[in-house]
Amino acid sequence: MSSAAKKLLVVLGAGESGTGAAVLARQQGYDVFVSDLGSIGDKYKQELDSLGIAYEEGTHTEERILAAAEVVKSPGIPSKAPMIKKLVEKAVPVISEIEFAARYTDAKMICITGSNGKSTTTMLTYHILKNAGVNVGLAGNIGKSFAKQVATESFGYYVLEISSFMLDDMYRFKADIAVLLNITPDHLDRYEYNMENYADSKFRILQNQTSDDVFIYCADDPETIAGMQRHPVKATAYPFSITNTLTSGAWLENNDLVINLNNHNSFNMSVNDLALQGKHNIYNSMASGITAKVLELRNQTIRESMSNFTGIEHRLEFVARISGIDFINDSKATNVNSTWYALESVSPSVILILGGVDKGNDYSMLKELVKTKVRAIVCLGKDTKRIHDAFEEDVDMIVNTFSAKEATQIAFHMAKKGDTVLLSPACASFDLFRNYEDRGEQFKQAVKEL
Incomplete structure (x- = not known):
């Protein structure tokens, strides 16, 4: 004191x-x-x-x-x-608030960072721990303030969603379990438009770790692997991969997600039973599953939690099925990579609602998926020229709209039975909405009114 x-x-x-x-x-x-x-x-x-x-x-x-x-x-x-x-x-x-608050708690820190999937993985990890009876708090970029919880609660563990902006202001803080999901271009305006600067920022999640700590990472992510050459890992490292069979960590075998840490009591579950579907969500489930196994939680509990998790609002959130058309709210997709994940996880054919404040987006990574899965694009935003330029040869139709209601109604009229209307804007929301939550709420309201 x-x-x-x-x-x-x-x-x-x-x-x-x-x-x-x-x-x-x-x-x-x-x-x-x-x-x-x-x-x-x-x-x-x-x-x-x-x-x-x-x-x-x-x-x-x-x-x-x-x-x-x-x-x-x-x-x-x-x-x-x-x-x-x-x-x-x-x-x-x-x-940062995280650095300050950590001084006043002895709780164990499970810290999750990455360009995409961190909110989902943070929520899933919290869900597994809570269901297992762990005395756990949820904070960071999500939920209630970490510092406030340190002041008013007494949790033994925290699951923290950590952004690169938070990491930039963290110095003595240590993650007991650090999870790095992936590194893809985002927020480069804050990092001199230099990908290596942004990656180095993400790797601050490793600072102060010792051999007693754990680092969980994606072995399929080239930026992560390159970063590990520059940032030696002192902690026990567990990779996860969906393309290779590993000896320790998490991987796929036939259609099963397998987790094995040091060859005892391995975990396996069919990917069809995961609550979160789509390739990117297999990664998120692997990262959460390894964390649970590090904490030696029971396989049965992990399996139940991974199959009954309901996902998070505004992230590939199923809204309704109307006249055989599915409506999905992915308003949280504020960068191109998030939209790539969304398109990758839904089945064709798609009416895609795109647009907003463009952070210098490179849409080329979406081209293949748009060609194979998207029938039409509904632009939602003031500045749509770059979307037209990027995709006019890949889809039958691109329409401009200026409100969530208008975008939803037009998408509904264009869609036919079996289609998916996907709001996954790849852009920030500030031109027409308060934030991505406001955009998602207005979309959901518009769907209800159809």
Whole structure:
């Protein structure tokens, strides 16, 4: 307690993670000041008020912030932001909420990162542990603030979804079990448009690990394998693969998912029994399954959990079947790679709803799948030129729309029995919606009204 006594901790950003960090800091005896350049939600204001924590919104008061002994910043604030640069010049430590909160818990950390599949794998892993009776919390890029849970709960384990932005501000933190699902181009605007910089950021998930810890990775992912040459692994490593049979880790044999760690009590289950279907979800299930086996959970429990998991909202979420047409909400697909996974996992033929704010997307990786599976594309967004340029030769029809309702109605009219209408935009949502959740909700509402 005394080490924090009245040291000034400044929290930049007052969303879920920032408010949680402020709550924990106050509990640990810090003098706390919260500053948000945007506006602060009423729910978070009430929480800060109830604890008497000082805050400001719509501005950053420089002298107060620069007086900090330490700063916890929201993952959404880039390191290039002027205030962050000033703090770094002044040698004030700038850390993430995860780094800060981890100091105050002895819980074991299961940390999941990767460009795609991390929310699903995090939720599935949490689901397996919870069903096995493990005292486990869920946090990071998902659910409730990690810091707030450290302040108010007493979990023995945490399953944390960790983004590269969080990892960039983590230094002493250690994952007891680190999972790296894959590395594909995303957020390159934050990494000088350099893939190696982005990959190195993901590999921070390994920092501070020792031979007592575990690293779970995809042996089929070329960027991960290349990264492992640059970042030596000290932990016990378990690969997973769907193309090769391995001696330890997880792999496919005939149609069975097999997990074997050091040749005792191996696990196997038919991929047809997995709740999550599609190639990418076999990877997600393998990563979660290895984690469960590392913790020595019972095979029966793992099998049950993997077969009854219901998936997550806005990620390949089945909405309805109307007149023999399936509607799937994959609004969380904000990059091309996510849309590739979605197309790969649904059966032909597809009416694809694409578009939004394009982060410099390279659509070429979708071309083959679009040719073989997609009948028509419905563009949803203000700027659709690049989608037209990329696919006009591959599909019969491309139509522009400017609302979720319009896109849904047009897709329904184009579809015939046996088709799938897939909202998987490959773009951010900020041109027409508040966020990807808002986009997904509006799509689901529009489907209900058909």
